[in-house]
Amino acid sequence: MKRIKVQDLRVSDYMSTDLVTGAPDDTIGDLLGKMKTKDIHEIPVLDRKRLVGIVTMRELMRRRNSPPSTKASTVLQVGPQVPPEATLPEAAEKMISAGFRAIPVVKGKALVGILSRSDLVRALVETRALEGVVARDFMTPNPQCVAEDDTVEHAVQIMRSLGERSVPVVDKNRHLRGVVGMKDVVDLFARPKQREQYGERVGREEKVTVEVKGVMRYPPLTIGPDADVHHAAELMAKHHVSSIIVTEEDEPIGIITTQDLMQFLASLREREQLFVEIGGLEDEPKDTYDEIYAVVQKEMRRIAQLVQPRTLAIHIQKYKPEGDRWKYSLRARFTTSHRIYYAHHFDWDLHAALADLLDTLYKRIVKEKERKVTERKRHHLSST
Numbered sequence: 505m506k507r508i509k510v511q512d513l514r515v516s517d518y519m520s521t522d523l524v525t526g527a528p529d530d531t532i533g534d535l536l537g538k539m540k541t542k543d544i545h546e547i548p549v550l551d552r553k554r555l556v557g558i559v560t561m562r563e564l565m566r567r568r569n570s571p572p573s574t575k576a577s578t579v580l581q582v583g584p585q586v587p588p589e590a591t592l593p594e595a596a597e598k599m600i601s602a603g604f605r606a607i608p609v610v611k612g613k614a615l616v617g618i619l620s621r622s623d624l625v626r627a628l629v630e631t632r633a634l635e636g637v638v639a640r641d642f643m644t645p646n647p648q649c650v651a652e653d654d655t656v657e658h659a660v661q662i663m664r665s666l667g668e669r670s671v672p673v674v675d676k677n678r679h680l681r682g683v684v685g686m687k688d689v690v691d692l693f694a695r696p697k698q699r700e701q702y703g704e705r706v707g708r709e710e711k712v713t714v715e716v717k718g719v720m721r722y723p724p725l726t727i728g729p730d731a732d733v734h735h736a737a738e739l740m741a742k743h744h745v746s747s748i749i750v751t752e753e754d755e756p757i758g759i760i761t762t763q764d765l766m767q768f769l770a771s772l773r774e775r776e777q778l779f780v781e782i783g784g785l786e787d788e789p790k791d792t793y794d795e796i797y798a799v800v801q802k803e804m805r806r807i808a809q810l811v812q813p814r815t816l817a818i819h820i821q822k823y824k825p826e827g828d829r830w831k832y833s834l835r836a837r838f839t840t841s842h843r844i845y846y847a848h849h850f851d852w853d854l855h856a857a858l859a860d861l862l863d864t865l866y867k868r869i870v871k872e873k874e875r876k877v878t879e880r881k882r883h884h885l886s887s888t
Contacts, residue, residue, distance in 0.1 A: 510631040511772040515595050516588035518627050519609045519617035525550050526559060526576050533572030535559050540690065543744065545669075546606040548615060549580045555608055555615050557582045561686060562605075565660060585610040586619065592627055593773035595619055596766045600781050603667065621762045622744065628765055629737050639736060640729035643750045643758030644837065645846060649674045652681055652717040659684050659716050665821045667783045668763065669746040672756045673720045679754045682720035685746065689719055726751045729758065736760045764837070771814040771839045778804055778813040784820035796858060803862040810869050812841040818861070820854070832857045838865055845869060
């Protein structure tokens with residue numbers, strides 16, 4: 505029997521119809537309670553059966569100083585929708601573009617389901633779409649980590665800046681000690697009576713903090729660099745986690761996240777143009793995005809002469825190492841029809857960092873092309 509390809513499946517095949525919804529007048533305390541009870545991170549908000557938006561865990565954490573009595577109508581976001589007949593790669597692309605981990609499924613004007621990253625991971629597992637893909641070729645190398653004695657507040661800031669839901673925890677020798685995720689810290693911000701204990705200012709200047717080691721999970725789920733990515737997806741689906749850490753000699757050398765799996769799925773969509781995702785600049789003016797896309801478009805014309813581009817994800821982190829000047833750290837994940845390339849660059853100037861990042865990608869692709877040519881020549885000589 506012919507095996508079904510994941511790119512041929514529809515949203516209706518994997519969406520959840522057991523819906524948990526909220527109303528505009530619900531409080532964010534109520535919604536956090538539903539999220540925790542049902543282990544979900546997005547709740548569609550309905551006004552007389554009409555979908556008006558979605559409340560996300562990410563947005564609630566961003567506004568974690570808001571009182572629990574705040575109404576859902578003030579924090580909901582108007583996100584994308586997908587019809588039941590859309591393909592799974594189309595849905596993955598919409599999910600990535602909007603930065604949502606779940607999107608409502610709408611038929612006509614009626615909410616008929618919700619599709620989450622977990623549903624898409626399950627589809628990848630069931631179709632065995634990632635079999636034969638090796639972790640070291642797929643993972644994001646050199647993952648950003650937090651220390652055991654870092655504050656939970658710091659860990660949350662790192663997760664937000666990375667656009668991820670979890671981050672590895674290491675000791676001073678960079679040996680893996682655990683993992684901390686949003687679901688581990690949400691309780692710290694969900695109970696107003698305990699705010700002072702968990703680091704919120706409550707009429708006093710001193711700030712009591714909780715360290716990461718007090719909330720992290722151990723042991724974390726790991727695989728080796730030569731493991732199959734299908735196994736990583738299986739672990740994510742089985743344990744309902746958003747990342748698997750790739751280790752070598754007890755040190756995290758890479759990470760595979762649900763975001764990586766979504767990008768893989770989106771890359772399977774037949775398209776005429778490259779799919780570009782820019783993350784980490786949510787607070788920047790729209791002009792910044794336009795300028796970045798213009799540079800990307802120019803550089804991709806050069807790269808497209810060498811390989812067939814599929815998807816490009818660039819994540820940007822801003823930080824102030826000294827004084828009032830921003831420094832930019834950029835990470836790129838570039839998927840072609842044959843493999844995945846990574847690049848990392850940082851600079852005080854965003855445009856200079858972006859240009860150097862894309863130039864690094866170009867040089868790595870050229871080097872890989874040259875390596876393949878050399879291998880073919882050697883093979884030809886050895887067979888004559």
